[in-house]
Amino acid sequence: MVFAELLGRLNASALHHGGVEMVGIASMGLAGLAAFGYLTYKRRWKWLYREWLTSVDPKKIGVMYIVVAALMGLRGVTDAAMLRAQQATSVGASHGFLSSDHFQQIFSAHGTIMIFFLAMGLMFGLINLIVPLQIGARDVAFPFLNATSFWLFTAGMMLLNTSLAIGDFSAAGWLAYPPLSELAYSPGVGVDYWIWALQIAGIGSLLAGINFLVTILRLRRPGMSLMKMPLFCWSVLGTMTLVIFAFPILTVTLTLLALDRTLGMHFFTSGAGGNPMMYVNLIWAWGHPEVYILILPAFGVFSEVVSTFSQKKLFGYKSMVWAIWAIVLLSFLVWLHHFFTMGAGADVNAFFGVMTMVIAVPTGVKVFNWLFTMYRGRIRFTTPMMWFLGFVVTFTVGGMAGVLMAVPPADFQLHNSLFLVAHFHTMIIGGVVFGYFAGLVYWFPKIFGFKLNERLGTYAFWCWLVGFLTAFVPLYILGLMGATRRLDHYDASMGWQGLFIVAGVGVAIILAGIGFQVLQIIVSIRQRHKNMDTSGDPWNGRTLEWATSSPAAPYNFATMPAVTTRDAFWTIKHDKNPPKPHYTDIEMPSNTAVPIFIAAFAFLTGFSIVWHIYWLALVGLLSFVTLIIVRTTSDGNEYVIPAAQVREIEESRGRS
Amino acid sequence: MSGKNKLRMLALIIIATGVAVTVFLHGHNVAILNPQGLIAHKELRLMVTATLLMLIVVIPVFILTFWIAWRYREGNTRAQYSPDWDHNSALEFTWWALPLIIISILAVVAWRSSHELDPFKPVYAAKAPITIQVVALDWKWLFIYPEQSIASVNFVQFPAQTPVDFQITSDAPMNSFWIPSLGGQIYAMAGMRTQLHLIADGNGSYNGVSANISGRGFAGMKFIARSSSPADFDKWVSSVRRSPNHLNQAGYDKLAQPSENNPISYYSSTDAGLFDRTLMKFMMPTGQMMPMDSNVAQYGAMQ
Numbered sequence: 001m002v003f004a005e006l007l008g009r010l011n012a013s014a015l016h017h018g019g020v021e022m023v024g025i026a027s028m029g030l031a032g033l034a035a036f037g038y039l040t041y042k043r044r045w046k047w048l049y050r051e052w053l054t055s056v057d058p059k060k061i062g063v064m065y066i067v068v069a070a071l072m073g074l075r076g077v078t079d080a081a082m083l084r085a086q087q088a089t090s091v092g093a094s095h096g097f098l099s100s101d102h103f104q105q106i107f108s109a110h111g112t113i114m115i116f117f118l119a120m121g122l123m124f125g126l127i128n129l130i131v132p133l134q135i136g137a138r139d140v141a142f143p144f145l146n147a148t149s150f151w152l153f154t155a156g157m158m159l160l161n162t163s164l165a166i167g168d169f170s171a172a173g174w175l176a177y178p179p180l181s182e183l184a185y186s187p188g189v190g191v192d193y194w195i196w197a198l199q200i201a202g203i204g205s206l207l208a209g210i211n212f213l214v215t216i217l218r219l220r221r222p223g224m225s226l227m228k229m230p231l232f233c234w235s236v237l238g239t240m241t242l243v244i245f246a247f248p249i250l251t252v253t254l255t256l257l258a259l260d261r262t263l264g265m266h267f268f269t270s271g272a273g274g275n276p277m278m279y280v281n282l283i284w285a286w287g288h289p290e291v292y293i294l295i296l297p298a299f300g301v302f303s304e305v306v307s308t309f310s311q312k313k314l315f316g317y318k319s320m321v322w323a324i325w326a327i328v329l330l331s332f333l334v335w336l337h338h339f340f341t342m343g344a345g346a347d348v349n350a351f352f353g354v355m356t357m358v359i360a361v362p363t364g365v366k367v368f369n370w371l372f373t374m375y376r377g378r379i380r381f382t383t384p385m386m387w388f389l390g391f392v393v394t395f396t397v398g399g400m401a402g403v404l405m406a407v408p409p410a411d412f413q414l415h416n417s418l419f420l421v422a423h424f425h426t427m428i429i430g431g432v433v434f435g436y437f438a439g440l441v442y443w444f445p446k447i448f449g450f451k452l453n454e455r456l457g458t459y460a461f462w463c464w465l466v467g468f469l470t471a472f473v474p475l476y477i478l479g480l481m482g483a484t485r486r487l488d489h490y491d492a493s494m495g496w497q498g499l500f501i502v503a504g505v506g507v508a509i510i511l512a513g514i515g516f517q518v519l520q521i522i523v524s525i526r527q528r529h530k531n532m533d534t535s536g537d538p539w540n541g542r543t544l545e546w547a548t549s550s551p552a553a554p555y556n557f558a559t560m561p562a563v564t565t566r567d568a569f570w571t572i573k574h575d576k577n578p579p580k581p582h583y584t585d586i587e588m589p590s591n592t593a594v595p596i597f598i599a600a601f602a603f604l605t606g607f608s609i610v611w612h613i614y615w616l617a618l619v620g621l622l623s624f625v626t627l628i629i630v631r632t633t634s635d636g637n638e639y640v641i642p643a644a645q646v647r648e649i650e651e652s653r654g655r656s
Numbered sequence: 657m658s659g660k661n662k663l664r665m666l667a668l669i670i671i672a673t674g675v676a677v678t679v680f681l682h683g684h685n686v687a688i689l690n691p692q693g694l695i696a697h698k699e700l701r702l703m704v705t706a707t708l709l710m711l712i713v714v715i716p717v718f719i720l721t722f723w724i725a726w727r728y729r730e731g732n733t734r735a736q737y738s739p740d741w742d743h744n745s746a747l748e749f750t751w752w753a754l755p756l757i758i759i760s761i762l763a764v765v766a767w768r769s770s771h772e773l774d775p776f777k778p779v780y781a782a783k784a785p786i787t788i789q790v791v792a793l794d795w796k797w798l799f800i801y802p803e804q805s806i807a808s809v810n811f812v813q814f815p816a817q818t819p820v821d822f823q824i825t826s827d828a829p830m831n832s833f834w835i836p837s838l839g840g841q842i843y844a845m846a847g848m849r850t851q852l853h854l855i856a857d858g859n860g861s862y863n864g865v866s867a868n869i870s871g872r873g874f875a876g877m878k879f880i881a882r883s884s885s886p887a888d889f890d891k892w893v894s895s896v897r898r899s900p901n902h903l904n905q906a907g908y909d910k911l912a913q914p915s916e917n918n919p920i921s922y923y924s925s926t927d928a929g930l931f932d933r934t935l936m937k938f939m940m941p942t943g944q945m946m947p948m949d950s951n952v953a954q955y956g957a958m959q
Contacts, residue, residue, distance in 0.1 A: 100873070100874070100875060104872070171871075171872075172869070177829075177830060177868075179830065179846060180829035180869065180870060270847055270938050271938040277845065277848075311737075312737075312739045312742075313739065313740055313741070315743070316743060316748050317743070319752070341832060341840070341841050341843050341867075342842075342843050342845075342850075343843060343848075343851075345776070346771040346777075349770050349774075350767040350771070353763075353766045353767075354766055354767065357763060361756050361759055364717075364755040365748075365751050368717075368747075368751035369751075371717070371721060372747065374724045376728060376735070376736050377728050378728065378730045379725060379729050379730055380659070381658075381662050381729065381730075389721070389725060390666070392721050393666070393670060393721075396714055396717055397714075400710045404706050404707060406766070407703075407765065407769060408769070408773075409698070409699050409840060410703045412840020412841055412842070413688050413696070413699045413700075413703070415832070415840075415841060416841070458662075462665070465666075465669060473673055473676070473677060477677065477681070477686065479688075480686045480687070480688045480689055481684075482834075482836030482863060482865070484834070484865055484866070485867075485869075486875075487875045489875045489876070
């Protein structure tokens with residue numbers, strides 16, 4: 001008896017699952033087992049622990065972010081395929097292969113995973129990999145904090161995935177609107193899993209935001225004034241500003257919902273003085289800036305890609321910078337457009353509608369500047385450039401749909417329909433995902449030392465573009481036919497099934513695109529000797545990340561580059577009398593396992609609160625806080641690479 | 657694939673998509689593009705206006721993208737190459753100003769239409785409006801006719817060319833009340849009363865749905881909205897009045913229990929204060945919330 005009480009509400013029934021879920025659990029278990037077996041067989045555990053897991057090198061943390069994001073992307077896409085399969089088959093007398101509760105858990109998980117663990121993971125991955133190099137820094141401002149951010153992100157991801165096997169996940173949508181997400185209507189553990197997975201990952205994101213803001217402001221090379229920064233860094237500076245202002249709102253909102261659910265409070269309940277509409281306002285006061293948090297770095301990537309592959313300076317640099325900051329500011333003034341249908345009144349709706357449309361102006365300016373960067377250039381249609389062209393086409397159409405929905409009375413007819421779903425997928429796939437893909441292909445040689453196979457990359461691009469159009473154009477039309485989102489079943493008389501089937505085919509084409517990308521990585525690894533980047537500058541680049549070897553040494557730059565112009569490396573490359581390298585001792589932060597433990601305790605705390613195992617939650621929380629304090633007060637966490645060794649490393653890379 | 661072929665392929669994909677969409681839209685009855693009421697007509701006109709305004713910028717962007725990409729491809733050595741040309745005040749001013757002008761026009765459109773098509777604003781017509789109270793329940797729609805003192809579930813009828821004043825609340829999670837053929841939606845929220853004013857052009861049956869996820873039975877939370885001649889409407893009212901069911905508080909509490917895929921049902925009489933009591937019970941001080949708490953307890957037991 002006592003033992004049972006010690007486990008809160010966790011008992012054997014948490015492990016009962018339907019057939020479809022068991023397949024999911026089994027496949028994830030098998031994948032885990034296969035990875036475990038491979039590492040053991042190859043005796044790679046020590047290597048993994050020493051070289052990667054305990055690393056505080058942003059170049060390695062960046063890769064780990066991207067690996068986690070890619071795995072989560074695969075889960076999110078699997079969820080998407082299940083949603084499509086259900087909607088293509090659950091018509092009239094047939095009810096598909098998913099129960100409505102399971103279907104609702106899947107779309108909640110799909111949205112949560114794709115935003116928090118795919119898009120955010122790719123974003124922080126790219127930022128970790130590139131920002132320090134682009135500003136000519138050896139590291140980030142707070143390396144230990146950086147590793148902690150990553151591991152908190154991973155802990156959140158683990159907690160979310162634990163819900164697949166132990167208990168269940170939220171069925172209340174990716175933003176868990178109350179009162180549906182309140183105890184009265186969702187008494188299970190699902191919403192709690194959602195809250196704590198996001199809470200832990202969200203704190204990681206906030207810390208990373210602070211870290212990179214300080215990194216960009218304080219660690220730039222002397223000579224690199226703000227207005228000489230690469231555009232990607234500008235976009236990251238804007239993004240991190242958004243993170244710092246927006247994520248605390250998420251933290252507080254989730255805390256209040258958790259208080260309602262765990263301690264019976266009434267912040268957002270229907271009755272007893274609670275106000276669900278307050279939650280909807282708060283979550284979007286975070287949620288709308290979040291959208292721009294994802295897209296701004298993609299804009300930054302495109303600025304680099306277009307300039308490099310047009311072999312020309314970026315057009316309208318100052319306009320581009322101002323456009324970023326206009327978007328940063330405006331993104332906090334539009335949150336109400338997510339719920340014009342709440343009935344706030346014409347003045348309020350019109351104000352937020354107009355502010356939303358205004359965002360189209362700086363965004364349009366950016367598109368024109370990219371086009372005029374290409375103008376009078378010498379454009380090379382490499383895969384990053386193709387992702388850019390695909391982006392211009394899809395993003396412009398998606399943007400039109402967005403401005404259309406910014407007109408409040410038009411939104412009344414489109415809100416929560418599949419038109420809306422199609423719109424935000426256009427922005428997120430056509431904008432964010434295409435942007436990050438372009439960035440990954442573009443910077444791949446810098447990260448791993450060899451280029452990716454172009455042919456397979458091009459195949460992947462065509463599959464993604466055609467698949468995306470096939471999957472989402474039908475959803476625009478379905479929305480106009482009055483189909484709402486999140487339906488697990490509909491009547492045959494609606495005449496929707498054909499379009500849903502076409503959309504399903506679209507997802508299959510996207511899956512083929514993903515298949516080509518996986519193949520591309522495998523083939524490129526096998527052919528790496530052929531595609532090796534020995535110069536460190538495979539694309540004839542313009543910015544500082546190309547000034548060092550590929551992949552960069554742990555200290556990034558043996559001799560710090562001089563910055564006099566905007567395209568700093570371009571100037572260095574064309575300098576007739578390059579300075580002789582001069583090696584000095586370099587101090588770098590030591591590896592540490594502490595972030596892993598901090599994150600493990602955060603996971604334990606979250607898991608225990610979900611299951612009401614309060615004694616364990618307290619143990620987890622105290623250990624978490626204690627570890628942070630102990631680490632913060634400790635000293636001597638650095639090591640020195642002597643000048644002679646630096647010379648050796650550089651010579652081995654053919655760079656002396 | 658050469659740069660030329662990549663661009664050709666891209667253009668082909670876009671044109672094919674455009675053609676497919678156009679062909680489909682011509683061959684099918686698309687609710688929002690085929691409005692059956694004044695509000696839906698105006699909302700569609702608004703969408704068309706906004707789209708046309710945006711095309712003033714979007715079409716040049718598409719043409720420019722392809723023209724620039726084509727002309728300045730690496731293989732075309734005849735094209736001018738100015739690697740250091742990175743600024744032109746007049747050009748940059750143009751693309752700050754031009755979208756700003758269009759957005760300003762659109763802003764005026766948005767402001768005016770927000771007021772004109774405010775869902776709380778009554779629709780003026782020759783005939784006097786009819787009031788219908790709507791309660792979103794788990795998982796069905798209850799329609800109460802205070803003037804006729806009848807009620808129905810998942811079916812609502814009203815005379816054509818007569819303004820309908822829907823007064824909407826919820827005794828369940830938030831839902832969204834939407835009849836796409838007649839006009840835009842508004843949320844149904846517990847403890848709140850929203851309003852939606854619609855009017856139908858002629859006789860017809862339209863699909864009504866909830867557009868906001870509200871739990872397990874959400875997909876089945878739909879209704880039929882029928883507009884008919886006044887005579888037909890009166891005939892329908894008298895037929896409903898012959899129903900053996902009565903909707904008093906006890907009957908309502910039973911109806912409010914979660915249930916899925918409810919069939920259409922009718923109530924020959926209703927309790928006049930039902931809608932207001934449903935609305936007000938969420939605003940009571942904590943100690944006096946018995947009705948809702950008992951619902952909640954039963955809901956919890958069901959799960």
